[in-house]
Amino acid sequence: MSNKFKRLPGFRDFPPEDLTVRAHVFEAWRRVSRRYGFMEYDGPPLEPLELYVEKSGEEIVAQLYNFQDKGDREVALRPEMTPSLARMLAERSRSLPKPIRWFSVPQLFRYERHQRGRLREHFQWNVDVVGEKGVSADAEVLAIGIDGLRELGLTDQDVRARVSDRRLLSALLGAVGVEEERRPAAFSVIDKMEREGPHKSRQRLSAETGVSSAMAGDVLELLGADLDTVAAHFPERDEVGQEVARLSEYMDILDAMGVGSFVELDLRIVRGLAYYTGIVFELFDRKGELRAICGGGRYDRLLELVGGEAQPAVGFGMGDVVLTDLLGERGLLPNTARSLDFYVVAVGEELRPRALSLAQALRERGRSVSYSLKRQAVGKQFKSAVTEGAREVIVLGPDEVARGVAVVRDMVSGKEREVSLEDLGDDGWRMRES
RNA sequence: GUGGGCGUAGCUCAGGUGGUUAGAGCGCCAGGUUGUGGUCCUGGAGGUCGCGGGUUCGAAUCCCGUCGCUCACCCCA
Secondary structure, eight states: OOOSSOOOTTOOOOOHHHHHHHHHHHHHHHHHHHHTTOEEOOOOSEEEGGGTTTTSOHHHHTTOEEEEOTTSOEEEEOSOSHHHHHHHHHHHGGGSOSSEEEEEOOEEEOOSOOBTTBOSEEEEEEEEEESOOSHHHHHHHHHHHHHHHHHTTOOTTTEEEEEEEHHHHHHHHHHTTOOGGGHHHHHHHHHTHHHHOHHHHHHHHHHHHOOOHHHHHHHHHHTTSOHHHHHHHOTTOHHHHHHHHHHHHHHHHHHHTTOGGGEEEOTTOOOSOTTOOSEEEEEEETTOOSOOSEEEEEOTTHHHHTTSOOOOEEEEEEEHHHHHHHHHHTTOOOOOOOOEEEEEEESSGGGHHHHHHHHHHHHHTTOOEEEOSSOOOHHHHHHHHHHTTEEEEEEEOHHHHHTTEEEEEETTTOOEEEEEHHHHTTTHHHHHHO
């Protein structure tokens, strides 16, 4: 490429075909959000660096797209939306009716080497319920995420949700003797288990927590089991039992909502962000070829951390990159071809004014209309009509106009008929025909 | 940040072992003499062969560097 003005690495242009796809996804997200009664919000793309330090977890902070502005402020392009949301709510959650149901479609940024499904910039559908600590809120949030995918044509054959609960994980670790302070380290081991494999994970868990290697192995094995099996292992522990009961209720609600076939328990899901406190989940393509499409969970402490009123909260983020890749693989991308209702052809220069006013009249009625911007032979104008995707061409010729009519050609069937110029302006001819 | 692969027109790619004005298809523009498209025919625009340096009489072709793309690792929205 000889263009010296290149895109920054990891950033995308959106020419019309790509923007059509993006808009298709955004529209589905927004439709589903509104269907569940959520209100859209937004915030600044540039935030004080400190908003993310310590609240988001090392993973995000290490990859912040940050710099110093001209006022010597340390700033960062937002890597996630939740802290901004938390700040907004810290200022006003007291005065809002609960539960608060808000969503957003922000563009987020991270500074890291890009690869498939992971760029330096992406758009992310954020959905949050604030002010409700019961599992029905957790369930509703996951259901919206799943519905967002269904809205785009994906089914339970294409995607699945893997859900876990940090409270249950914590209770399990406690049950085998892992101290409270050691549990975050244990979470980290569990989070990496799928990549590192059972042997290494067992060694690391044992080393990080002090429990025996055998015990560590037992715990890790249990993470892949179902709820009943987990419960059966700790009949005497109230804490584990309560957590199991809660997750069980959560699953029942999802079943009742009709999305149960998408959901599986998987205690190996932890999520990297530091602020999650309860149920966490991730959505994946069934084939497991792509990265997570979506991730979220409960974060009951975050509002306090940014100086607001303590409020329970649960939400998720769904990025557009992996999702669009998946839609592409499943042939679910929208048609990006151009289309027009009408193309007006003027036969002879004298009729151009007439063509323009007809086009305007149709546009005022909400029709999409185009015509040649320069003097052109009729054949040329027809070619343009095809290029622009016109469904019908209206031909204004001297003979017909003299008789008060125009020829309307259906570009699919090739059939032509005469319509009076009077009727063309108000669609009366269309009504009579159909 | 680490490693592998790749980098020729807008797109997909040709260009044996280095040799004169770098090619094709598609797309784009213009024509095929101002009343009808999706086929066809003709012509045209468009490339400092990613960039820089080196080897050579001579490099798209070999060597080094660099940038970019891509895959994997790290990590994960």
